[in-house]
Amino acid sequence: MAETAQPAADTHALVIRGLRKEYRRGVPVLRDISIAFPSRGITAVIGPSGTGKSTLIRCINRLVEPTAGQILFRGVDLAPLRGKALREARRRIGMVFQEYNLVERLTVMENVLSGRLGYVPPLKAWLRKYPQKDINAAWELLDSVGLTAFANQRADALSGGQRQRVGIARAVMQDPELLLADEPTSSLDPKTSVEIMELLVALAESRRIPVILNIHNVPLAKRFATHVIGMAGGSVVYDGPPDGLTDDHLKTIYGGEDWLE
Amino acid sequence: MTSNTIQARPPAFLPNWPARLAWLALAAYAFYAASILDVTWDRFVLGLEHGVKFIGRMLPPEVEASKMALMLRGLYETLEIAVISSALGIALSLPIGLFAARNLMPAWITWPMRFLIALCRSFHQVIIAILFVKAVGFGALAGILALTVASIGFIAKLFAEAIEEISLKQVEAIRATGAPFMNVISYGVMPQVLSRFIGFATYQFDSNLRNSTMVGIVGAGGIGGTMFAAFQKFDYDYLLTILLAIIAMIMVSEALQNWIKKLYQ
DSSP: OSHHHHHHHGGGGEEEEEEEEEETTEEEEEEEEEEEESSSSSEEOOOOOOOSHHHHHHTTSSSOOSSEEEEETEEETTTTOHHHHHHHHHTTTTEEEEEEOOOSSSHHHHHHGGGGGTSSSSHHHHHHHHHHHHHHHHHHHHHHHOOOGGGTTGGGGGGGHHHHHHHHHHHHHHHSEEEEEEETTTSHHHHHHHHHHHHHHHHHHHHTEEEEEEOOOHHHHHHSSSSEEEEEEEEEEEOOGGGGGGGHHHHHHHHHHGOOO | OHHHHOOOOOSOOOOHHHHHHHHHHHHHHHHHHHHTOOOHHHHHHHHHHHHHHHHHHHOOOOHHHHHHHHHHHHHHHHHHHHHHHHHHHHHHHHHHHHHTTTTTTHHHHHHHHHHHHHHSSSOOOHHHHHHHHHHHOSSSHHHHHHHHHHHHHHHHHHHHHHTTTSSSSHHHHHHHHOOOHHIIIIIIIHHHHHHHHHHHHHHHHHHHHHHHGGGGGGGGSSSSHHHHHHEEEHHHHHHHHHHHHHHHHHHHHHHHHHHHHHHOO
16 A cells, blocks of 8 residues: 555545445455545546445445544544544534435424534424524525525425435535535436536535535536546546546446447 | 147146135134034024113113212223323333334344333233232222333334334434434434324323223223223113213314324324
């Protein structure tokens, strides 16, 4: 793993060293991956289904337990954290999900405010007694994702695109230092996908939040990303700017070439 | 020769001989058992005649003031037993059911909880009521304890099963915000199961109301005692009054339940 220059943790949003994940012993899904994610902009992780993109992103906020390796976030290794320390790390990292993962039976406003659940103590959260500052921020976010009129509707009444807007608002509500997005557009139609990407990029840029984005749609990745990581078979096979991504790289990443026509 | 050119295909549905034999055996045994127990048509017709006489003696229902007052006191105690045991049962079922859910809790918590639930379910309310009458004496307390146990057995079991069926994606999203355990429960889990929990709880209240009319028979308080006494004194017109009052009470509770369920849809 002889990296010539160890990337300094503070100039990167996140540094991963030797990350390995085995769901079954001896069958690694991630093979000792090392990546330094830039501290600004959108980093797209591309690759075929089943190559470990989701596992990678879930190892970062420890929704999946890594088998080995380091995840350095602001100089702290997240991999060994437990209990309160882990929760405090998680609340600084927002996450957007492929299937939105909204709490269906809660209102849009409740879903957005649930981004503050790492800060608001249980009794107050249960009684919906959020600090006024949080409530103001939630209204502002609803304005910027265009769902102010839906604040008191239940999440299960919304369309896919609207749900993902709520999902993004919930993640940004955490006021995170890093935003993870796991295939945020895969369940959406092409037009809505572009709108969601535009929204995500605009919100992240205006708040200077670096984004790590899993996406298997290469044109979307090239269009919105400022940096691209290509993965295949649980390893990183490309790490560079979107312009540098050639058909040869794509062949290595996805295999075959007929689909490139 | 056409039948040879078109290849003979196997039948689409195969006969299930073991199942057919089992049904046949069940029917045969039911007839055999009926003959052993002297269940005959003649006896049934004779019984109907007795029944008509019995109903004739019930009419008209008793409305004498002191007896009505006695009945209302009994009914009121029955209602109290049902309300208190339901409230206790619901309050205890919430944590017990939560700790018994295998998708949220480790095995060393769920196993004792599931054992506790199984214990609560293993006996009929009347048997538990008899045990409590022996333990704490005659009266409403025994009935309350017996029906609380029954409530835990029912609500906690179904609540745990409801939790085991929730979408873990929603839970995952709340965990990802760094929320502490209690916030994950109140935002990730409870919204998904609350309406079902309300359903189980109101159903159990209804059940407690009916069962609390019965625990009185073994001396655990409520209208059941009065009803049993009326039976034994052949006071059938008074019995009818009590039965009608119980039916009215159950119907009111049914309407109330529907209203509560709508509230939590």
